[in-house]
Amino acid sequence: MIRQGRLFHDMTLDYLRPMEPKSGSKVYLYFRCGTKEADKIFIIWESTEETREIVMRKYETEDQFDYYQTSVRIPKSGGIIYYYFRIESGDERVYYDRTGATYSVPTANRFRLIPDFSTPEWAKGAVMYQIFVDRFRNGDPSNDVLTNEYYYVNGKSVHEDNWRKDPDPYGADIRTFHGGDLQGVIDKLGYLKGLGVEVIYLNPIFVSPSNHKYDTQDYDHIDPHYGRIVFDVGELLTDSNDNRNATRYINRVTNLRNLEASDALFAKLVEEAHKLGIRVILDGVFNHCGSFNKWMDKEGIYEDRDGYEKGAFVSKESPYKEYFKFSSDRWPNNEDYEGWWGFNTLPKLNYEGSKKLEEYILGIAKKWVSAPYYADGWRLDVAADVGHSEEYNHRFWKKFREAVKEANPNALILAEHYGNAMPWLMGGEWDTVMNYDGFMDPVSNFFTGMEKHSDEFHEELIGNVGAFWQSMQKAGIEAFSENSYFTAMNELSNHDHSRFLTRTNGVVGRSSNRGCRAADEGISKAVMRQAVILQMTWPGAPTIYYGDEAGVCGFTDPDNRRTYPWGLEDVELIDFHKKMINIRRSSTELKTGSLVKLDAGDNVLAFGRFNRTCATMVVINRSEYETVCEIDVEPLGIPSEAKLLKVMESTSRGFRSDPLNYNVKNGKLVRVYGPLSAVVLQYNRITAVNEEAFWSTNFFRM
Missing domain, CATH: 3.20.20.80 (Glycosidases)
Structure with a gap:
């Protein structure tokens, strides 16, 4: 019998190597299932050149899981690749796509691989x-912007x-x-x-x-009001709403x-x-852009200034006229230009x-x-x-x-x-x-x-x-x-x-x-x-x-x-x-690890992030009542007998980050969760193995 909660594949590094493959390169794919629960696992691979059904080989068993592997060459022509899995055990057939296990042949929810697409490593997570x-x-x-330095959207600037x-909730904040x-x-x-x-x-x-x-x-250029003002002369705009007189702002x-x-x-x-x-x-x-922009210059900020051409608002001969979409031939001062969402202060480019x-x-x-x-x-x-x-x-x-x-x-x-x-x-x-x-x-x-x-x-x-x-x-x-x-x-x-x-x-x-x-x-x-x-x-x-x-x-x-x-x-x-x-930042699985949903009942959100070494489990009780949950942690790759370390707990009264161990028995964690609480628990395979070795070596010495 195939236990669907043990089936897993995603496009993280543990299951797709490399994560960002290039056209013409070989890519390795991995799939997890429960130990001895599958007779065969197939990957159905649909590239621009062919559709293939590939038998995966079992290459490793760890704890309660078997891991299967295969490799495929990506076409040199590139193009999007779609794939999904079929797991067979006796007469039972289960498919696996981006939504998880299903008894239907996947179509819309197949895995989607895009060769030659990479995002910056530093930005991931x-x-x-x-x-x-x-x-x-x-x-x-x-x-600082000064009070009365210039006129903008029905009023003068305010410091x-x-x-x-x-x-100010009534419109003045934009110029404050x-x-x-x-x-x-x-x-x-x-x-x-x-x-x-x-x-x-x-x-x-x-x-x-x-x-x-x-x-x-x-x-x-960066705005000098956010940067540096080393040259500062001119008058403030006091009695006039015409920015051609806003000499301090212009300079x-x-x-x-x-x-x-x-x-x-x-x-x-x-x-x-x-x-x-x-x-x-x-x-x-x-x-x-803005109507103040030197290309439009509706406010006359750049008009007749050395080094600046006429703006499209004031001259039909402006070199920037085609930068905007005008609906009439009414120069000078042509108001009939397209504004984003109709705002004339935001001319659409x-x-x-x-x-x-x-x-x-x-x-x-x-x-x-x-x-x-x-x-x-x-x-x-x-x-x-x-x-x-x-x-x-x-x-x-x-x-x-x-x-x-x-x-x-x-x-x-x-x-x-x-x-x-x-x-x-x-x-x-x-x-x-x-x-x-x-x-x-x-x-x-x-x-x-x-x-x-x-x-x-x-x-x-x-x-x-x-x-x-x-x-x-x-x-x-x-x-x-x-x-x-x-x-x-x-x-x-x-x-x-x-x-x-x-x-x-x-x-x-x-x-x-x-x-x-x-x-x-x-x-x-x-x-x-x-x-x-x-x-x-x-x-x-x-x-x-x-x-x-x-x-x-x-x-x-x-x-x-x-x-x-x-x-x-x-x-x-x-x-x-x-x-x-x-x-x-100290947990690699939280940067680029896999995500899996855990079942914890009504009003309790539970999920895990994991890789082959570490796992983080998060349980959030959004209700106003205390609840007891029995949660299956095996989908995280955690052994059926293990210890989880609590690293953060928030409750209605505050939060604590002092570490505390909880035991997993028969693949389940049973625990009380208070109202409006959230708990973060972690498992580290290397730490667990070292701890087990320590106790087996030192038991009779203590």
Whole structure:
């Protein structure tokens, strides 16, 4: 009889070698089953050249498992390969695909192998930290945006002197600045290193008039308000709303000395981060720019200035006219251009109309990952929207990948995307995505019942293990190969959605109708810790949104962009994050190991990460009641008689990381789990073997 819980294959290194094979190379595949439970195991291999049925050979038996192996040559022509397994025992036939064991011949859920597709090793399973720069740390007050420096979106710029003041919920926050900058990030690199961060993801830092900077004014330079201002003259915009009179702003953001000094500061940031083993990735906004952009120049920032051509807004003869899509012939001051989602402050870039624009942006893509800046990759804003057709979109991203990887083969290309990203994750475009469908959404639903903007509450999803696994599995199978999955950005919060800690209160609303303080009320740190434990043990790149680790709350934009609470941090929550990050970074199986679902009953989410040497088991009781679970641990490759070491336990009262052993009997772990608890247990085969040898050698001496 075939015990289906013992069957296993995935595309991690223990079961596929190499994980990222090249065309024409030989690949080795492995399959696990229970000892003596299979008569034969076949792999059905479907390449561009042929479909083959290959008998695998049993090559090893360890504990209660038999391991089978075969090798196959990948066609030199490349192309996607699909495969699945058939296990035979007497008259019984079981198939195995990406969903696990099945009695049906697999079709849609076959394993998908993409030759010649690789993602950066450093990014697989890396701990990331997202920084919204203006709200993180003010390291250099001399570069702060000044009140009345310029006019933007129906009002003048404001410098907020009170670091702790909440964001204005009624629209003014976009032009309100607290002074966070790159020097502030440099000053806190030691803090990030101590937290365990391996990668910093910076929200946009190029020249821009907004605090979010998703409306790029100049892709060639870092904003001096985030960098250095060494030349500073001109008047503030006091009585006029015409930015042609904003001489202080114009001189600050167009002066070459300021721009070069700011670029140099970014290079220093990357250099200092690299010394600490921390990578830095940039936010690229290439679907649209800002109306302040020197190509459009609707605000007259660059008009009649030395070294700058006329913008497309003011002149039909502008060399940048084709960079945008105009619907009329009404120059000068042509308002009839396409804006992203209709916003005239966000002119959509017209790549199909200008080869020069395309080449320029590809040059920008290369510039910032090359000397002297050496950024480690790009996060791509609204990446699926670039261009005016899906056909062009794919052509552009293929060129983008070629340009970036030529300049820096180890650079990461990570896209913002909602929905199925598989068409872009086939090896020639993006490396991976911000994992909304396969992480943020199902995690938020399971723990809080809240939609990620806090706009809806679905109580029936809280603790719904079935719905959680269904969502996770569907997203994983539809979009990802293993190398994309391990680099996917797994966030609980970010700059576009409510803070996760706020979602734990179940309050539907935004700061505009609830007020900011409602985001802080009724929160559950116990649920937050449960979610962090899942985040730090799940496949992918766990990404902390600045301040989440310190207890920052907030409804969706702009309330989610509160300042980091230096001096008022939740030090206990920071300590918890440090300990969980350390567990992740010290456990190879949590970086790139296999994932398996464990059955633990209603409201209890259980899963494991494992390789042939180590296993981590996670059990999360989302209910408000104590429960006893008997969990089969054999799917993790753990022997039927073993010891598991508890390395973290969070409860409704707090958390503990003191080690404690639990015995596995007959392949089962029986244990009590408190309300709102989460437990991390680990098994190490080498330690277990050494311990067994010690006791057998020393028993009679003691």
